[in-house]
Amino acid sequence: MAVETAAGALDPVAAVALVGALGVGAQWLAWQLRMPAIVLMLAVGVIAGPVLGIFDPQRDIGPFYLPMISIAVAIILFEGGLTLNFHTLRDAASGVKRLVFIGAPVGWLLSTLALRYGAGTTWESAAVFGGIMIVTGPTVIAPLLRSARLARRPAALLQWEAILNDPVGALAAVLALEVVIVLNTAEQFAEATWTLVWGITVATVLGIGAGYALSWAFRRAKVPEYMKVPVLFVVVLGVFAVSDLILHESGLLAVTVMGIVIANANLPSYEEMRRFKEHATVLLVSGVFILLAASLDFSALSQLTWRSILFVIVVLSVVRPVTVFLALYFTDLPIREKILVATTGPRGVVLVAVAGLFGERLIGLGVEDGALIGPLAFILVAASVVVHGFTLAPVARFLKVTAAEVPGVILVGGSYWTTGLAETLKKAEIPVLVTDANRGHLRRARELGIETFFGDVLSEGAELRVDMAGYKIVVAATDNEAYNTLVATDLGPEFGRENVYQLAREKAANARHALPSSLGGRTFAGNATYNELNRLMWQNWTFRVTRLSEEYRMKEWREKRPEAKLLAFIDTAGEIHFIGKDDEVAAGPGVRLVSMLPPGEAETVSEDQKPTSEKKG
Numbered sequence: 001m002a003v004e005t006a007a008g009a010l011d012p013v014a015a016v017a018l019v020g021a022l023g024v025g026a027q028w029l030a031w032q033l034r035m036p037a038i039v040l041m042l043a044v045g046v047i048a049g050p051v052l053g054i055f056d057p058q059r060d061i062g063p064f065y066l067p068m069i070s071i072a073v074a075i076i077l078f079e080g081g082l083t084l085n086f087h088t089l090r091d092a093a094s095g096v097k098r099l100v101f102i103g104a105p106v107g108w109l110l111s112t113l114a115l116r117y118g119a120g121t122t123w124e125s126a127a128v129f130g131g132i133m134i135v136t137g138p139t140v141i142a143p144l145l146r147s148a149r150l151a152r153r154p155a156a157l158l159q160w161e162a163i164l165n166d167p168v169g170a171l172a173a174v175l176a177l178e179v180v181i182v183l184n185t186a187e188q189f190a191e192a193t194w195t196l197v198w199g200i201t202v203a204t205v206l207g208i209g210a211g212y213a214l215s216w217a218f219r220r221a222k223v224p225e226y227m228k229v230p231v232l233f234v235v236v237l238g239v240f241a242v243s244d245l246i247l248h249e250s251g252l253l254a255v256t257v258m259g260i261v262i263a264n265a266n267l268p269s270y271e272e273m274r275r276f277k278e279h280a281t282v283l284l285v286s287g288v289f290i291l292l293a294a295s296l297d298f299s300a301l302s303q304l305t306w307r308s309i310l311f312v313i314v315v316l317s318v319v320r321p322v323t324v325f326l327a328l329y330f331t332d333l334p335i336r337e338k339i340l341v342a343t344t345g346p347r348g349v350v351l352v353a354v355a356g357l358f359g360e361r362l363i364g365l366g367v368e369d370g371a372l373i374g375p376l377a378f379i380l381v382a383a384s385v386v387v388h389g390f391t392l393a394p395v396a397r398f399l400k401v402t403a404a405e406v407p408g409v410i411l412v413g414g415s416y417w418t419t420g421l422a423e424t425l426k427k428a429e430i431p432v433l434v435t436d437a438n439r440g441h442l443r444r445a446r447e448l449g450i451e452t453f454f455g456d457v458l459s460e461g462a463e464l465r466v467d468m469a470g471y472k473i474v475v476a477a478t479d480n481e482a483y484n485t486l487v488a489t490d491l492g493p494e495f496g497r498e499n500v501y502q503l504a505r506e507k508a509a510n511a512r513h514a515l516p517s518s519l520g521g522r523t524f525a526g527n528a529t530y531n532e533l534n535r536l537m538w539q540n541w542t543f544r545v546t547r548l549s550e551e552y553r554m555k556e557w558r559e560k561r562p563e564a565k566l567l568a569f570i571d572t573a574g575e576i577h578f579i580g581k582d583d584e585v586a587a588g589p590g591v592r593l594v595s596m597l598p599p600g601e602a603e604t605v606s607e608d609q610k611p612t613s614e615k616k617g
Contacts, residue, residue, distance in 0.1 A: 009056075009060050011060075012060065015061050016061070018048075018054075018055055019291060020283065022044050022045065022055075023290045024286055027286055039385060039390070042293050043293075044290065045289060045290040045293020045296075046294070049295060049296060055294050057295045068291070072288045074237070074255050076288075077163065077252055077256045078256065079259065079280070081255065081256045094331050095153075095157050095331055095341075096156070096160040096161060096164070099160075099161040100164050102327040104168050107320075111315065111319055113130075115129055115376075118307060118310050118311035118315075120305075121376075122367060124180045124370075125359075125362055125367055128173050128177050129358070129359075129373045132358065133351065134168055134172055135162070135351050136158070136347065140162075140346040140388075144344075144388060148402070149407075149470070150402060151402060151467065152467045154337045154340050154401050155469065161341075163256065168253075169351075177358055177361060198247070200247070200253065202247070203250035203251065204254070204257055206239050206242060206243050207239065207254040207255065208257055208261055210254075211257065211261025215261065215265035219267060236255055239251070239255055239258055292352050296378060303372060304379065308379060312379060315384075316345070321343065324338065325338060328341070340401050343391075343395060344392055344395075346381075346385050346387075346389070347381045347385075352378055358373065406574045406575060407471060410435065410466075411433065412435050412457050412474065412478060413436055413441070413479070414435075415477065416534055419448070419450070420537060421567070422434050422450045424544075426448075428570060429574065431451075432450060432451065433451045433452065433466065434452050436454065458490055468494070472576075473495070473499045473576065474491050474495055475502070476503070477503050477530065479530050484505075484521075485502065485505075485519055485521075487502070487521075488519075488520045488521030489520060500521035501524050502521040504529045506531070522578075522581070524568075524579055524580045524581075525565055525566075528565065533596075541597060541598055542596070543594070543595070543597075544597050548587060548589055548592070549589050549590075553587065557593065566579055569585050569587070569593050572588070
């Protein structure tokens, strides 16, 4: 039986499908255009919603609209908690504590003052909304960090602050709302305080208890492997719902604590769970932003005045910088990192969702300007997303707090061949790291001044000591084919499977030894094996970097170098691309080819005589 819908309304199933298509489509388009995904999602939602009227969440989805957002935010915060392993804090620990314990109350106070004297709201609305404004939005920070490629410490500071302050901000707003309720009703202050303390305590205990219980069950195989993720989801929703029944919005604290407990439990199946949650979070972030942008009411925005614009400017240019500098004043963090954190404070989903809910509650209490909280929240989110979305990466580059100007290459295995390739890439100004568990294999690379890591690239030590954000490509090139496959398989989800390579396996063509396509990385260099490449090195083959030009094109290079083994090319932006099977070479002027040449061809005076600045042939 068909479901009847109002005139012009979408069927609920079609509406949900449209949200997914718009959200994921916007993220994909942003990736193609190399622009901040959050900005594009916001624009797509506004165009589909209030501008064209194609989609209205309240009309098309109905009463499930707000619960969907609440559940999505809970799962997003839980996944954020799963990323907060205490080992990743290291030297950022002091800064994170200060941003939470000092920055949160200072930010609350300054935000309240900005609302009262900037936007002109009453003290009641200012205190409640000021508490919500503590949050900096993990739903926004995560995509921004992914595209900006910051250095490890400032990235950790922003990520931890965003995730920890989200529930703190929601609870601060709850506290302020309880005070407003006491002042506007007959409710006793002691009773309101007890409700708040009881709710926070229960939320914390629930989160810790559920986290430890799940960790115990997973570690002792009380839950089969195929049911771990479903059980995880059900427990997250249960903890969120129970905690919210006791104190509204305390569920955010409970699921965040639960995620942190599981992240630090050192579970064998943790990585699989975390990656699945990351995929779910990408979908949820896309969906929530589309829903919130599409539900924007332009008539509500008409209530805003020039003071609202002043309020946004004050928050971005005064409140955030002052809060961060006061919180980090006595730390030994470099001034460049303090400036970056101080100028980066995008707001996100939790701010809009909680602000809309509390605005309605204030109206119910007789605080008329509670109606301004929703529109103020939206323009603050929109402004901060656009400003930080377009400025974070340039500001980070200007302050020199990015992982690297040019994405680098990790070469796993300190062989004769990888050392030669690393030397060539270094001369071509490509960041390169050689890793090996045998210190002797790294001796030659260290003598050449090449950056090295002694240890297993999959170890916790590598995660703590190697700034993975500075590298784009991984090449597994040890003499152990099984280990190469393990490295490529494990690092594939983190770097993208299109950026993870391994040397071809000796017996890969044999059906008895063939591996599924889901295992291992891409092969390159014409499916060359470890033994083949190192044999060429002992036969005095050499590496060359050749620049193409209008006069010296790919065709001429091929004619002069018929036996050359082409490994990669460096585009005009300075990024390196290894050449796998069926990959096309962007062989335009200015592109540099990285290859191996036999002795006879290498000795010929030609275009290839110097690694990075060749003459015409």
